[in-house]
Amino acid sequence: MHIPDGYLSPQTYVPLYGASFVFWSIALKKLKKELSTKHVPYLAMAAAFSFLIQMFNIPIPGGTTGHAVGAGIIALLLGPWTAVIAVSVVLIIQAIVFGDGGITAIGANCFNMAVVIPFVSYGVFRLMSGNSKSGKRVSIAAFLSGYAGLTLSAFVTGLQFGIQPMIATGADGRPLYAPYPLEVALPAMVLEHLLLFGIVEGVVTVLLLRYFLKNETDMIYALSVKGS
C-alpha cells in the first residue's frame, strides 16, 4: 500500500500533501486541547504502538501469514484523530528510515492510510455496532470496520494511480508516472484487498477488540465515547 516515489505526478502529490497537512493541523490542535501537556508522550506512544502492530505476523488460513496495517484498530482504541497523528508519524519514520514509501508520496500515503482508514473504520464501527457494547454485533462491526477501512483506502490509492495516465503524459502519449489507467489500476488495487488483505485486517481488528472487550473494556475509545 505504501506508494513509492515516481508513481504520482506533482499535480497529485502536492494537493495530497496539502490535504494531509489540514488533517495533521486539526488533529494536533484537537488533541492538544483534549490532552493538554500530555499530548506529546501520548501521541508518541500511540505512534510506537501503531508501528509495532505491523511487526506481528498472524497465521491466516491457507498456511501463510500476514500483518495488519492497524490504523483501524488504533482508531477504535484511541480515537480517529489520535490515529491520524500516530499512523502519520509511523509512515514518516518508515519513509525516512526504512525507505518504505516515497518522500514525495508521504502526503499521499498519510492521506490514504492515516486519514481514510481511521475515519472509515471508526465511522463503520459506530454505525454498525449501534448501542451494543459487546456480543456478536460488536464483533461484526469490528470486522467490517477493519475490512471497509482498508478496502476504501485501496480504492483511493487505485484512484490516485489510475488518474496518472489522464493527467500526465509525454508528447508521444506515453504515461509519465503510474502507467495503468483507471480500468486496470482500480480493480487491481481493490480486488486484492476485497478478497484477501481486507479480510486479514478485519480478522485482526476483531481479535484485538474481542481481547479488549474481555479484559479491558474501558480502554476502547469507540465504546467509551458511546457510553458518555
Added chain:
Amino acid sequence: MENKIPDFLLERTSSETYARVRGKLKTSFIEKSIYHLADVIRTGYVQWETASRNDFLQKVDARVKVLFLLFYAVIISLKRDLVSESLIGSFIFLLAVISRLDIIVLYRRVIFWSFIFGFLIAFPSAFNIITQGEIIVPVARFSKSYSFWIYHVPQEIGITRQGMLGVLMLTSRVMNSLALSFLVLSTTSLPEIVRALKVLRVPDSFLMIIALSYKYIFIFARTVEDLYLAKKSRLAVQASNAEARRWIAGRIAFIFRKTRLRCEEIFKAMLSRGFADTVRIYRFRRLTALDWSTGICFFIIGILFLWI
C-alpha cells in the same frame, strides 16, 4: 570502509526447525516476526553507525541534507527523459562514493527495491494492451481482436516502444529516488533529520512526537522480540492457528498496555525536569563554510538538472 559493527552481529541466523503439518501451526509466524523485528533494530543501528562517520556528506549539516533530499526528490519526479535521470543517478552515485558508503550494500538494496517497485510492477504496461504504440517485440497473434466491457485485447499483442520507454523511465525514477533517500539516510541519523525538519517550519511538538516514538519503537521492538523468543523456547508441541492468533492478540494488547504505562512515566519524567507545556527544540549550530559551499553546489547542480 569496513563496518565497525562486528560481522557476526549482522549475520542472519535461521533456526526454522519445525516441520510443516497441514492444518497445524508452522513456526513461520514466529520466525517471520523475529526476522522482521531484528531487521528493524539492525537497520536503525547500521544507519546510526554509517551516519556517525567523518566523511563528506556525514560532515554536512542535516538541514542542508534535508533540503537537498526534498529538492532532488522533486527534481527526479519532474524529469521526463532517461538522459536526465541517468545524470542525476550518476551524481547520487558519485556522492555515495565520496561519502565512502558501502556501494555494494547500498546499491544492492536500491536495485532490489527498484526492480520490485519499478520494473516488475510497471512491466505489464509495456504491452500494447495498456500502452498503445509501435510494437517492437511481438508476443502473440490472435485470429481477431476481442472486446469485453471497457477492456480491449488487440489482434496482435506485443511490447511497444512507448510502453518500454515508460517502464524504463519509471524504473529509473524509482531507482534514483531510492538511491537519494538511502544516501541521505546512511549519512544522517534520524534524530538529526527530525531536528532539521524545523527549517520547513514543522511544529516542535510534532518533531518531538516523531523523535520520541522513533526511540521507543526500538525499545518496544526489543520487547516484542523477547516475547517471540520466549514463545519459541516454550513451544514444545504444535499449536493450532486459532491458538496462535489468540496469543498474538494477547501480546498486542500487552504492548498496548505497556505503551500506555510508558506514556505516564515519560510524562512524569518530563514534569520532573521542569516541562511547562512548551516543546522547544534546541538551537542549531552555525552553518560552516563546508555546509554553505555544499548547499550552494547542490542548489546550482539541481538547477542545471532542472534546466537540461
